[in-house]
Amino acid sequence: MKVAIIGIVNMGTGFAKSLDKTKHQVFIGSRNIEKAKEMAQSLGNSQGGSYKDAAGFADVIILAAPWHSMKDVLNALGDVSGKVLVDICNPLTKDFSGLDVGFTTSAAEEIAKIVPGAKVVKAFNTIFAEVLQSSHKFEEGLADVFICGDDKDAKEMVSELARDSGYEPVDCGALSAARWLEPLGMLNINLGYMQKMGAKIAFRLMRK
Numbered sequence: 001m002k003v004a005i006i007g008i009v010n011m012g013t014g015f016a017k018s019l020d021k022t023k024h025q026v027f028i029g030s031r032n033i034e035k036a037k038e039m040a041q042s043l044g045n046s047q048g049g050s051y052k053d054a055a056g057f058a059d060v061i062i063l064a065a066p067w068h069s070m071k072d073v074l075n076a077l078g079d080v081s082g083k084v085l086v087d088i089c090n091p092l093t094k095d096f097s098g099l100d101v102g103f104t105t106s107a108a109e110e111i112a113k114i115v116p117g118a119k120v121v122k123a124f125n126t127i128f129a130e131v132l133q134s135s136h137k138f139e140e141g142l143a144d145v146f147i148c149g150d151d152k153d154a155k156e157m158v159s160e161l162a163r164d165s166g167y168e169p170v171d172c173g174a175l176s177a178a179r180w181l182e183p184l185g186m187l188n189i190n191l192g193y194m195q196k197m198g199a200k201i202a203f204r205l206m207r208k
Contacts, residue, residue, distance in 0.1 A: 001024050001025070002027070002058045002059045003024050003027070003161065004026075004029055004058035005027070006055075006073060006077070007064035008039055008064075011088060011124075012028070014131075014132025015132060016039060016043060017133055019046075019164075020043040020044065020045050020046050021045075022164045023164070027046065028046055028048045029050060029053065029054025031050075031076075033049055036050075036054075051077050052076060052077060055077040056078065059084065060083070061085050061086065062088060062124075063086060063088060063111070064088060067090070067091040067100060068094065068100075070107070079117075082117065084119045084158065085111065085118045085121070086121050086122075086158055088123060088125050090107070090125050091106070091107035092189075099183065099186055102179060102183060103179055104179070106175075106178035106179045107122075108121075108149075108175055109178060119150075119151040119153075119154035120149060121148070121151070122148045122182075124162075126184055126185050127145060128199040128201070128202070130198075130199040131201075131202055141168075143202030144202070144205050145162040145169050146181050146203075147159060148172040148177035148178055150174055155171060
């Protein structure tokens, strides 16, 4: 499938490196068009350009942008009606002390309100950039990518991307389940940084 990665900071770079090695066609979008093109050229199998160019190219758009700039980024994409938007962010407060929204709504649901014609899926918010940019294998097995959304086909497309990138997708239900996934992302941040476990950790659902 055709995938756009919006943003070239840590998470965007991780996705670009992971997906460039797969069968999928990748377009890296950035406000800095030249840097996007340079990154794409360094990877070898990707393209680079503006946010709008990337959105126009893609079937699936990965929003690797910070929460507080999300509205401006969405506006810069242009018309995304019918496209799958993958919200990977944790809506952190500006001082990183907690979540900006939660329990009665979520970042994913707020994004869906801004772009009602798009199919918004929440995923990858519990995967650190350091994991994306290194080996995805843990001694215990593959890390889980928790996915939620209101469109079954959109969730399956994101699940395919997760599998092809080296993760195990877990369907968590409707988009409103992002209200629980985003606090889980905050727990991951707490474990990694406040509890000093480092950023090469991930969650895995265990079954008996």
